[in-house]
Amino acid sequence: GQQVMQIPQYQHVQEGEDFTTYCNSSTTLSNIQWYKQRPGGHPVFLIQLVKSGEVKKQKRLTFQFGEAKKNSSLHITATQTTDVGTYFCVGGGSNYKLTFGKGTLLTVNP
Amino acid sequence: DGGITQSPKYLFRKEGQNVTLSCEQNLNHDAMYWYRQDPGQGLRLIYYSQIVNDFQKGDIAEGYSVSREKKESFPLTVTSAQKNPTAFYLCASKRDMGVVNEQFFGPGTRLTVL
Numbered sequence: 695g696q697q698v699m700q701i702p703q704y705q706h707v708q709e710g711e712d713f714t715t716y717c718n719s720s721t722t723l724s725n726i727q728w729y730k731q732r733p734g735g736h737p738v739f740l741i742q743l744v745k746s747g748e749v750k751k752q753k754r755l756t757f758q759f760g761e762a763k764k765n766s767s768l769h770i771t772a773t774q775t776t777d778v779g780t781y782f783c784v785g786g787g788s789n790y791k792l793t794f795g796k797g798t799l800l801t802v803n804p
Numbered sequence: 805d806g807g808i809t810q811s812p813k814y815l816f817r818k819e820g821q822n823v824t825l826s827c828e829q830n831l832n833h834d835a836m837y838w839y840r841q842d843p844g845q846g847l848r849l850i851y852y853s854q855i856v857n858d859f860q861k862g863d864i865a866e867g868y869s870v871s872r873e874k875k876e877s878f879p880l881t882v883t884s885a886q887k888n889p890t891a892f893y894l895c896a897s898k899r900d901m902g903v904v905n906e907q908f909f910g911p912g913t914r915l916t917v918l
Contacts, residue, residue: 703844727905736894736909737847782846786905791862794839796846 696721698785700795708803713770715798717783725786726759726766731797732779740768742786775802807831808910810895815915817889825880825913827895836878837896837907840864847894853878882915889917 697720707713717726725744729737741750743759743766750757756769766783780797808829817823829836835854839847849862853872867886872878878897882889892914896907 700846725905729907736912737907738909739906742904742906791849791852792905792907794846794848796844799844 696785696793698783698793698795700783700798702798703796704799704801706801706803707773709775710772713773713777713800715768715781715783715800717766717768717785717795719764719785719793721785722763723785724763726763727784727786727792728757728766728768729782729784730779731782735779737782740781770800773800773802775804778802808895808897808908810893810910810913812913813911815913817915817917819917820884822884823882823889823915825882825893825895825915827878827880827910828876829878829895829897829908829910830876831897831899831908832875833897833899833908834875835898836872837898838862838868838870838878838880839894839896841892841894841912850880850893889915891915 699718701716727742728740731737741757746763747761748759754771758767780799782797783795785793811826837852838850841847848864850868851859851870853859856875859870859872869881892912894912895910898907
């Protein structure tokens with residue numbers, strides 16, 4: 695079955711440093727989504743990428759989808775304490791079933 | 805306000821007892837999902853339903869059961885056959901059509917089996 699691997703599992707940064715998490719799929723994806731889960735909370739949708747090589751930005755967050763549609767990355771510029779949480783990539787295969795990566799837990803030292 | 809509700813937030817049960825977790829949505833979404841999350845882990849799919857009166861097993865369905873008698877409701881029963889039921893359970897829903905596959909999550913139920 696489809697597997698989505700995400701690295702690193704944990705990342706601790708000083709406030710103001712950049713952060714990147716990477717996602718790799720065992721199969722070609724129809725789309726990829728990114729979610730953020732704050733400590734004690736539930737996942738919240740950030741963005742969806744569909745096209746090969748697509749790049750999207752949301753303020754300090756930059757999302758990329760690989761040319762082969764098998765990998766993706768999320769980059770945060772100049773982290774803030776509000777960025778703390780677990781970031782999940784989610785691979786879209788069939789229209790209804792999505793496969794979650796294990797997530798990257800980001801902690802930020804003020 | 806439209807959204808997904810799960811109750812209760814915290815649930816304690818004795819080993820060997822079945823327990824049912826509630827999930828209700830008023831977003832008029834056709835698809836609904838149940839996930840399990842363990843500490844330091846991602847979300848693992850238990851069951852999902854694309855339409856009323858139909859549902860499919862996910863990756864870890866053993867020891868769980870669901871029903872989908874109404875569009876708004878997708879309750880999950882954790883049976884005594886589930887070997888390690890203590891976990892955080894998340895319910896989600898999604899529109900069946902459209903370009904964006906965004907899932908909307910409820911606040912979750914944290915189940916502890918003693």
